Amino acid sequence: MAGDIGEGMAEIATGALAARAVEPERGEMSPGATGHTQESACLNCGTPLAGPHCHNCGQRAHVHRTLRAFFHDLLHGVLHFEGKTWRTLPLLVWQPGKLTREYIDGRRASYVSPIALFLFVVFLSFAVFSLVGGSQAFAPDISGLDQVRSAYATNEKQLAELREDRERNLDDPADLAEIDERIAELEDDQRGLRMVIGGVGTEFETNFREGFEQNPLPEGNAITAAWEKAAANPQLTIYKLQTNAYKFSWMLIPLSVPFVWLLFPFSRRFKGYDHTVFTTYSIAFMVALAAVSSLLFYFGMPGIGGLLLFYAPYHMYRQIRGAYGTSRFGALWRMLALSLFAWIAITFFFMAIGWMAGY
Numbered sequence: 001m002a003g004d005i006g007e008g009m010a011e012i013a014t015g016a017l018a019a020r021a022v023e024p025e026r027g028e029m030s031p032g033a034t035g036h037t038q039e040s041a042c043l044n045c046g047t048p049l050a051g052p053h054c055h056n057c058g059q060r061a062h063v064h065r066t067l068r069a070f071f072h073d074l075l076h077g078v079l080h081f082e083g084k085t086w087r088t089l090p091l092l093v094w095q096p097g098k099l100t101r102e103y104i105d106g107r108r109a110s111y112v113s114p115i116a117l118f119l120f121v122v123f124l125s126f127a128v129f130s131l132v133g134g135s136q137a138f139a140p141d142i143s144g145l146d147q148v149r150s151a152y153a154t155n156e157k158q159l160a161e162l163r164e165d166r167e168r169n170l171d172d173p174a175d176l177a178e179i180d181e182r183i184a185e186l187e188d189d190q191r192g193l194r195m196v197i198g199g200v201g202t203e204f205e206t207n208f209r210e211g212f213e214q215n216p217l218p219e220g221n222a223i224t225a226a227w228e229k230a231a232a233n234p235q236l237t238i239y240k241l242q243t244n245a246y247k248f249s250w251m252l253i254p255l256s257v258p259f260v261w262l263l264f265p266f267s268r269r270f271k272g273y274d275h276t277v278f279t280t281y282s283i284a285f286m287v288a289l290a291a292v293s294s295l296l297f298y299f300g301m302p303g304i305g306g307l308l309l310f311y312a313p314y315h316m317y318r319q320i321r322g323a324y325g326t327s328r329f330g331a332l333w334r335m336l337a338l339s340l341f342a343w344i345a346i347t348f349f350f351m352a353i354g355w356m357a358g359y
Helices: 007-022 068-078 083-094 098-102 112-130 133-137 146-168 173-198 202-214 222-232 234-247 249-261 274-298 304-309 310-324 327-357
Strands: none
Touching: 083 274, 098 274, 098 310, 112 249, 112 274, 146 173, 202 274, 234 249, 234 327, 249 274, 249 327, 274 304, 274 310, 304 310, 310 327
């Protein structure tokens, strides 16, 4: 297991090594009062130990059996909470090209692997998205809806009265112009109120279906069938897309790699592995950026959240230039192309998860 085991563990390990040097056989294979063991052979495969790790199977020589060690393993296993995380994240944010190139070239001991970082970021980010939105983001907001409907009905009465007045004042140009202006204002208000009423609650689903019925797709193809199924229950459709986006987020990697390859087609220097590492680190950062921006929007800082999103293209530029060693112009045009490719890959991704969700 990579990583540190904490300050207390280091002190206890030092004592254990000293005890083993004095009496190497004493207490072997059994825990002491502190919950730690002092082994001369690997507890996993039985190979005699010649260092802090078994040279046969790789297991640590020192086995800890304390609650503190258990919770350290929990943090390490679930959150990958160790020193290399703090070395990887700053580079991912500001020097992604250096991080990508060093990992590809084999300098990996100090960094979290691309796929581990990707899974870690996706796990936390979808927790953030659930916090700031979740299923409530698509629940109907009916607060104030009765007031909106009441205002709409009042405006309708006023419009009817104004139209009657207009008929009675056809011979008076001044009054007619004033009435027409008032009618135009009320009709404009009514359009806005209709959008509010039509977009809330079950009326949204009704309008969704009515829109499909008025503009049907050609019959006899899979797209039509999927569209009809989505139109029948829009809220369920959105929920399924949310759920499957989390489960199948890894699909973004194989969907994106071919587009990155197109930036360096038939290159003898850069292989598929290079593009995969580049893609995985890049997607991990973009997902994290979206999560941070969502939090800022949620806590009432939309300006900062919006500005952060503008960093995404610059991050692509820096990663391309650092990872592939291109010129400024070469990185710039590839960044523009990659920005377009990213949206195409996202479209394919949602089409794929829609298909897997049964649409």
